[in-house]
Amino acid sequence: MSTIMTNTKRAIRDVYGETLAQLGRENPDIVALDADVGSSSKSIVFGKEFPKRYYNVGVAEANMVAMAAGLATAGKIPFANTFAAFMVLRAADPVRSLIAYTGLNVKLAGTYAGLSDSYDGASHHAIADIAFMRALPNMTVVSVSDPVEAELATRAVAAYKGPVYLRLSRAEVPVILDKASYNFEIGKGVTLVEGKDLTIVATGYMLIKALEAAEILAKRGIQARVVNIHTIKPIDAALLIRCAQETGAVVTAEEHNVYGGLGSAVAEVLTRQCPVPMEFVGIEDTFTESGDYEKLLAKYGLSAAHIVSKAELALRRKG
Amino acid sequence: MSLSNERKRFLEETCLGLRRDLIKLLFGIQTGHPGGSLSSTEIMTTLYFEKLRVDPKNPKDPNRDRFILGKGHAAPMLYMILAARGFFPQDDLVTLRQLDSHLQGHPCAKKTCGVELSTGPLGLGLPAGLGMAMAAKLDGHDYRTVVLMGDGELQEGIVWEAAMSASKFAADNLLVIVDNNGVQLDGTVSEIMPMGDIPAKWRSFGWNVIEIDGHCVEAIADAVDLAATVKGVPTVIVAKTVKGKGVSFMEGKSAWHGKPIGKEEYANAMKELGVTV
Numbered sequence: 035m036s037t038i039m040t041n042t043k044r045a046i047r048d049v050y051g052e053t054l055a056q057l058g059r060e061n062p063d064i065v066a067l068d069a070d071v072g073s074s075s076k077s078i079v080f081g082k083e084f085p086k087r088y089y090n091v092g093v094a095e096a097n098m099v100a101m102a103a104g105l106a107t108a109g110k111i112p113f114a115n116t117f118a119a120f121m122v123l124r125a126a127d128p129v130r131s132l133i134a135y136t137g138l139n140v141k142l143a144g145t146y147a148g149l150s151d152s153y154d155g156a157s158h159h160a161i162a163d164i165a166f167m168r169a170l171p172n173m174t175v176v177s178v179s180d181p182v183e184a185e186l187a188t189r190a191v192a193a194y195k196g197p198v199y200l201r202l203s204r205a206e207v208p209v210i211l212d213k214a215s216y217n218f219e220i221g222k223g224v225t226l227v228e229g230k231d232l233t234i235v236a237t238g239y240m241l242i243k244a245l246e247a248a249e250i251l252a253k254r255g256i257q258a259r260v261v262n263i264h265t266i267k268p269i270d271a272a273l274l275i276r277c278a279q280e281t282g283a284v285v286t287a288e289e290h291n292v293y294g295g296l297g298s299a300v301a302e303v304l305t306r307q308c309p310v311p312m313e314f315v316g317i318e319d320t321f322t323e324s325g326d327y328e329k330l331l332a333k334y335g336l337s338a339a340h341i342v343s344k345a346e347l348a349l350r351r352k353g
Numbered sequence: 354m355s356l357s358n359e360r361k362r363f364l365e366e367t368c369l370g371l372r373r374d375l376i377k378l379l380f381g382i383q384t385g386h387p388g389g390s391l392s393s394t395e396i397m398t399t400l401y402f403e404k405l406r407v408d409p410k411n412p413k414d415p416n417r418d419r420f421i422l423g424k425g426h427a428a429p430m431l432y433m434i435l436a437a438r439g440f441f442p443q444d445d446l447v448t449l450r451q452l453d454s455h456l457q458g459h460p461c462a463k464k465t466c467g468v469e470l471s472t473g474p475l476g477l478g479l480p481a482g483l484g485m486a487m488a489a490k491l492d493g494h495d496y497r498t499v500v501l502m503g504d505g506e507l508q509e510g511i512v513w514e515a516a517m518s519a520s521k522f523a524a525d526n527l528l529v530i531v532d533n534n535g536v537q538l539d540g541t542v543s544e545i546m547p548m549g550d551i552p553a554k555w556r557s558f559g560w561n562v563i564e565i566d567g568h569c570v571e572a573i574a575d576a577v578d579l580a581a582t583v584k585g586v587p588t589v590i591v592a593k594t595v596k597g598k599g600v601s602f603m604e605g606k607s608a609w610h611g612k613p614i615g616k617e618e619y620a621n622a623m624k625e626l627g628v629t630v
Contacts, residue, residue: 065491087491089522097480097514104484104498107462107469109415110491112484127511131474132481136463 038212039245044181045206047145051076053188054113058084061111064192067102068115069095074204075115075145095124102140103132111139111192117151118144118160118201122167133197134170141191142167143200147177148238148289149334150204152327159322165294167199168267175267176220177201177288177296179241182211183264186218194220203239203289205327210242223270225277229259232283232348234341235274237263237296240287240315243331247287247341258345266296271303278308283348285313287341289331292316311351313344355574356403364402364570368394371433372599373626374446379429380619384450385458386611387603390430392534392567392594393501397427399573400499401434409439412466416494419485421470423478424503424532425459426611432456432465440467476509478502479529483519486527486587497581499528505537508546513558519587520559528580529560529589532567534596538610555589567592600625 058064058080065087072078072090081088091098095116102112114121121144122129133140144163151158167175176191176198178184184202191198198220217224226241227248236244241262248258259281263269278284284304286297297314304310317334324330331337356364371394379385397420401407405418422431429449436443441455448454455464459473469485472478482500489496506512519527533551535542542548552562561583565572573592580588596610597603600622614622623630 089487089518091514091518094511094514094518096511097518100477100480100511100515101484101487101518103477104470104481104486105488106484107419107481108485108488108492110488127474128477128480132471132477135461136471 038210040209042209043206044209046178046181046184046203047074047076049181049184050143050145050188050202051079053185054080055083057189057192058087061192063109064111064113065089065105066113066115067091067098069093069098069120071116075143077113077115095120096128099125099142100128100132103128103138106138106140111141113141113143115143115145117158118147118163119158122160122163126166130170134172137172137196139195139197141198141200143202145202146204147201148203149322149330150239150327152330153324155324156321161291161317161322162294163201164266164288164290164296168294168299172197173267174198174220174265175201176265177237178203179238179262179264180207180210182209182213182216183218186216187264190218190220201238205239207239208242210245218264221265221268221270223273224262224264225259226262227258227260229257230281231257232285232345232352233259233261233277233281234285234287234345235261235263235296235300236287237266238289240289240336243336243338244287244341246338247345250338250342251345256345256349263296266299269299269303271307274300274303275308278304278310283311283352285315285341285344285348287315289336290316291319293319311348313348315341315344355578356571360403361571364398367402368398369626371398371430373623373628374433375429376600376614376619376622376626378433378446378449380614381447382449382451383613385429386426387614388536388596388606388609388611389424389427389503389532389534391598391600391603392596393424393427393532394430394598395568395570396501396530396532396573396592397430397434399570400577401438403574404577405499406496409467412440416496418496419469419482419498421478421482421498421500422460422472423500424475424506425472428458428460431460435467441465475503475506476511479512480515480518482527483515483522483524486524487522489526497526497528499530501530501532504531504533504535504542504548504551507531507548507551516555516558516560523585524587525584527587528577529587531589531591532594533591534594536596536605536607536610538607540607552591559586561586561588563588563590565590565592567594568598
């Protein structure tokens with residue numbers, strides 16, 4: 035087991051910024067770009083230390099991503115930074131036409147993903163980014179759950195050859211993974227809690243909610259397995275099939291629309307290879323609103339309690 | 354004048370040959386865009402046969418010049434020139450736009466040797482070219498990045514995002530050439546979306562601007578050389594051209610942006626280019 039529940043909280047974006055700067059020290063080919071949100075994405079940490087390898091293009095996300103593509107053609111490893119919502123919407127064309135199409139080695143770091151930029155409202159929430167990125171051939175999609183994973187994932191993404199969408203949260207979240215024992219490998223899911231009754235497959239900040247849900251279920255005599263899928267594409271099909279075979283029911287949990295994200299990706303694997311009762315925890319195809327982050331998550335169905343009730347529903351269907 | 358009479362004659366003859374081959378090719382496959390290929394013939398020919406530092410035997414040389422066809426629909430002319438320069442066999446040209454060909458309808462850097470960037474959706478070539486120019490500066494390379502754009506393409510907002518960025522980052526190793534043929538897919542540029550004073554627009558974004566006749570190989574060669582002497586700011590060459598140049602019934606006609614060539618049209622076009630078919 036690689037989980038530890040701690041009270042230590044750290045903002046994912048701070049860990050990302052520091053890791054990017056550290057990567058910059060280790061590899062001179064790493065460059066970073068931002069579209070006037072460097073102090074939010076924390077790419078500014080890199081920018082202050084390496085001003086010659088840092089391009090702030092102003093409020094011009096598509097231009098930033100296309101520039102990153104050009105830099106990658108010449109062997110640089112560009113990290114392009116903006117809010118997740120704008121990475122997929124404003125920069126969709128260069129993401130598809132330049133980066134995914136040719137398989138360029140660009141890292142698209144989408145910060146403030148899900149509802150984590152909570153007070154800014156639906157315009158700044160990213161609930162369709164996984165769906166878009168996952169639908170592009172050649173694109174790898176990585177979603178970060180806690181501060182430990184933020185560092186390990188950023189490092190792994192930098193070392194990986196090819197285009198990657200790195201989904202990052204704005205939120206300050208507890209450390210739940212044990213850095214000493216946690217093994218992060220792109221494409222490999224991680225079982226954090228063993229269980230035989232059903233499997234909760236979670237990504238991003240919903241991982242901690244899944245762990246909480248498993249504790250609640252345990253008190254009710256239900257042994258839920260908890261699996262962290264940090265790489266949504268390519269998804270760890272072998273692990274998912276094994277979980278479905280061994281536990282007979284699956285609940286997915288993600289901070290994203292229920293259409294097109296983690297739940298869809300898991301269902302695509304299981305419907306073909308091991309159909310079992312499945313339930314989906316996510317935003318129910320609606321636009322969200324401004325508010326306190328935790329209250330917002332609860333209102334839109336993204337809490338441990340929601341995972342518990344969906345788990346019980348899946349179990350009833352399992353019979 | 355940077356061209357000898359001999360080189361000038363060679364380039365002009367090459368352009369004529371390329372025009373003939375283009376009409377023959379597009380007639381044969383009954384698809385593809387003749388208009389924009391014909392307006393940019395002299396520009397691309399002068400670049401590839403006279404100015405660009407590229408070597409088909411070492412196509413990935415880190416210090417090679419980069420050429421980006423922003424107006425990706427002029428791919429047929431680019432392919433013919435790349436084949437003529439030896440990047441791939443000329444026999445491949447007839448497979449253009451057909452299944453299993455490495456010659457896609459719009460340039461694909463992954464499939465075609467010598468294509469530096471996948472283009473087609475307009476406006477992406479310039480910002481990507483800026484990225485290449487920035488990489489050159491980081492690596493201490495002296496290669497140049499040249500982006501050929503259409504005037505209709507200038508209507509894409511990202512072009513001006515990139516124009517202001519190239520200024521800010523002092524990309525003097527970046528050269529844009531605007532194939533200013535005055536015609537876009539749906540009609541003339543002045544009808545569809547008037548671009549006003551194109552040189553003034555670039556100047557206001559901080560660019561050095563050179564205006565030339567885009568069908569004069571000497572003027573193109575001189576302008577490319579002149580641009581290299583300007584330091585601290587990027588340069589744009591605004592090249593006045595004629596869409597469909599060389600085939601009178603195609604000239605200035607938006608209908609010939611991307612229309613199959615009929616049998617009679619083929620014979621007439623070839624006759625104008627000095628060949629009886």
